[in-house]
Amino acid sequence: MTPQRREETERMGAWCVPCLASNETLQELCRKELLTCKCLGITRKNLNNYEVEYICDHKIEKGREYFLVKWKGWPESHNTWEPKQNLKCSFLLKQFYSDLYKYVSELKPSKASLLTNNTKCLDRSVADYIIKKAKQRIALKRWEEELNRKKSHNGMLYVENDVDLDGPPRDFYYINDYKASPGVNTFGEAIVGCECTDCFTGKCCPAEAGVVFAYNEHRQIKIQPGRPIYECNARCKCGPDCPNRVVQKGPPYSLCIFRTPNGCGWGVKTLQKIKKHSFVMEYVGEVITSEEAERRGQQYDNTGITYLFDLDYESDEFTVDAARYGNVSHFVNHSCDPNLQVYNVFIDNLDVRLPRIALFSTRPIKAGEELTFDYQMKGSGDLSTDSIELSPAKKRVRTTCRCGAANCRGYL
Structure with missing residues (x-):
């Protein structure tokens, strides 16, 4: 193999294969x-x-x-x-x-x-x-x-385990975007884009979609949970500094995957202060059909753990499974009083069956604080309403909740 070919395959990760020989x-x-x-x-x-x-x-x-x-x-x-x-x-x-x-x-x-x-x-x-x-x-x-090496966003990722002897999780592969399963197409291309010189005042993508502009001048979320976010896309005339390009730029914070001391396995904490209503990360994984999700859900019942997340913004055809393929959100734990809230986002792919899932902070988060979201996806904090319930992950087994929140429901 030539040096050029070796460098190319290493960059693509093609050289990573299982080996029966020990390191020694x-x-x-x-x-x-x-x-x-x-x-x-x-x-x-x-x-x-x-x-x-x-x-x-x-x-x-x-x-x-x-x-x-x-x-x-x-x-x-x-x-x-x-x-x-x-x-x-x-x-x-x-x-x-x-x-x-x-x-x-x-x-x-x-x-x-x-x-x-x-x-x-x-x-x-x-x-x-x-x-x-x-x-x-x-x-x-x-x-x-x-x-x-694999992440595509600016923030650094760190790993820490001061609790037990567990090493890296097996059979988990880090990805930055949705991974389409056979028969599912997650790639979309916007047909039209805005021609704004100022997306705050012009007739921007959200207005064309008939929804409210999602962000304020500080790029913080200002709409209620349950309402969609339409960001500017590849066909828009506005540049990369457009205030309507937030989720697509990726997580800006340095985060740490750490072993929790309360028996919840791995968790994620921020190493930087996060302001209220700020974008933190996307939830990504393998996109599968609802029928396949049902089959996998029955298998996951044996462990009491699932990473299935229904994409049911307008229909219930597809589900995201982050069990084997995912990003840092794979390790974010549940809380009945979470500091992250889920939103549906559309950028280049405008198929309402396939929204991107973005997590925004519901309150100011201190450096060193664990990041959590509610696996039942109910609105929380002053952004919520009693009638909102977003994309519940499929869970059949009642798993004991260990979040420790004052309003803990007892079970996931």
Whole structure:
């Protein structure tokens, strides 16, 4: 394969295939052939040199501290005991002690003393935890890098798990737009566009569609939930800075996928302050027919979890399934008192059966706060009305709600 072809296939992701060989086996093969591989941690810098990847164990011999070191890009069979003064990796040492303290602090005092007083080396259970935590940290970092390669929006994505040993979710593929299933066409092209010089005052796309202009001068949503958003499209004469182009520009915020401490699995929190009524993200996934959604829904009942979202703005023909294919919204949890609200959006594809699903903030959101929306899709906050109910996801199993809100309904 030529370098140009290799670069092209890597950019397209075509080289990513399952492999039965372990990382250690692949590392050894690469070193024998003098090949570098960023994914395996083998670089020109450490091809013939040693760089600490993580610390596995600790012991004291004759009053001297030693650490068992896993070398980056080398299999575990090459791990060596090194005196502390040889290690120049203060950050990795800090992580080692942090993991050790976390594990021991969760034990009963008598048990903790028994596990750490052995001067030869750490108890096997402690060392195993530290190694698993180090491997998890590496896997999550790789996943974080993969997410940021695949995303198309400006905000950065981060991954964090300080709760358990779970790594990246299996069988999940990050996408930025709807993925059409066989027999479904999600691509549309607007026939006409506006010719406004000022979309606030001109006869813009919303007016042509017979609806209200959705945004104020700060690009914040000003219409009630249940009403559609018609943004300017590819045929419009207005430029990219048009105030009626919000959702199509993608999420502007840096977000963190994190492991929740309350048993809700993964969640999403914002790393930036978000103003009230601001666009936060789209809900994307595989677009399937309602019949296929019914079939998949019965399978999902066994787990009590579903990512099915009905596109029933005017009809109930299609459903979005974000179980395997989705973006960061796949990890957003439910709350009975959410800070995000759902809106139907039309841009280039004006097929009323296939609206895009946008999530806007219902109130000011602080940096570090978890993002949530109501899986029953009822309006919330001062944007809601009692009669509105938007696109309920198909749920047959009554799952206990753990949102902790004062108005929690008890079940999803």
